[in-house]
Amino acid sequence: xxxxxxxxxxxxxxxxxxxxxxxxxxxxxxxxxxxxxxxxxxxxxxxxxxxxxxxxxxxxxxxxxxxxxxxxxxxxxxxxxxxxxxxxxxxxxxxxxxxxxxxxxxxxxxxxxxxxxxxxxxxxxxxxxxxxxxxxxxxxxxxxxxxxxxxxxxxxxxxxxxxxxxxxxxxxxx
Ligand code: HEM
Numbered sequence: 001x002x003x004x005x006x007x008x009x010x011x012x013x014x015x016x017x018x019x020x021x022x023x024x025x026x027x028x029x030x031x032x033x034x035x036x037x038x039x040x041x042x043x044x045x046x047x048x049x050x051x052x053x054x055x056x057x058x059x060x061x062x063x064x065x066x067x068x069x070x071x072x073x074x075x076x077x078x079x080x081x082x083x084x085x086x087x088x089x090x091x092x093x094x095x096x097x098x099x100x101x102x103x104x105x106x107x108x109x110x111x112x113x114x115x116x117x118x119x120x121x122x123x124x125x126x127x128x129x130x131x132x133x134x135x136x137x138x139x140x141x142x143x144x145x146x147x148x149x150x151x152x153x154x155x156x157x158x159x160x161x162x163x164x165x166x167x168x169x170x171x172x173x174x
Contacts, residue, residue, distance in 0.1 A: 054155035055168035056080050058122035065101030066091035075103045075157040081147050082154045103157060105129055109140035123160045
């Protein structure tokens, strides 16, 4: 019969495996692979170490003088500030290095970083500053305000022979 449908030529059947089709199949497989493989959990940035409020005696505070890669702390009227971000000021060789690891109250009040502004005997009672005048106490309040805005309070300074110091030692031993 003349109008019988003839099968497609062999070249037409083979044309499904053209280079472009092979590339598309490969792309599809790559995409499918990436969609289906499980993603690794996103890693969160590690939070900074929590600040633990501690009780320091002057000898406890002394090692925080910026030497041996230690943080830098100083005390102002019983409050211990972490002044590590100001290491340039208080670290070894800095202009105010004398204050590091010490009670800096008198020096700040009197506007002097001389050695004799520091309490020599670390086991002695804390400096009461009772001999200072209004102007000096006002200057000290100014420094405290500045430090409170700029630095973290990490603890309090208590004298060696105080009940608080003994309590703190007991808590540490628990
Ligand atoms: C010779 C005179 C002095 C000059 C030229 C001077 C200069 C400076 C300068 C430029 C700064 C940096 C300020 C900033 O960037 O925030 C600074 C900070 C400081 N100064 Fe002086 N200073 C002098 C005397 C003193 C004295 C006598 C004291 C004693 C109490 C003192 C205590 C401080 C302290 C504690 C800081 C650092 C405050 C912080 O941690 O932010 N300065 N000084």
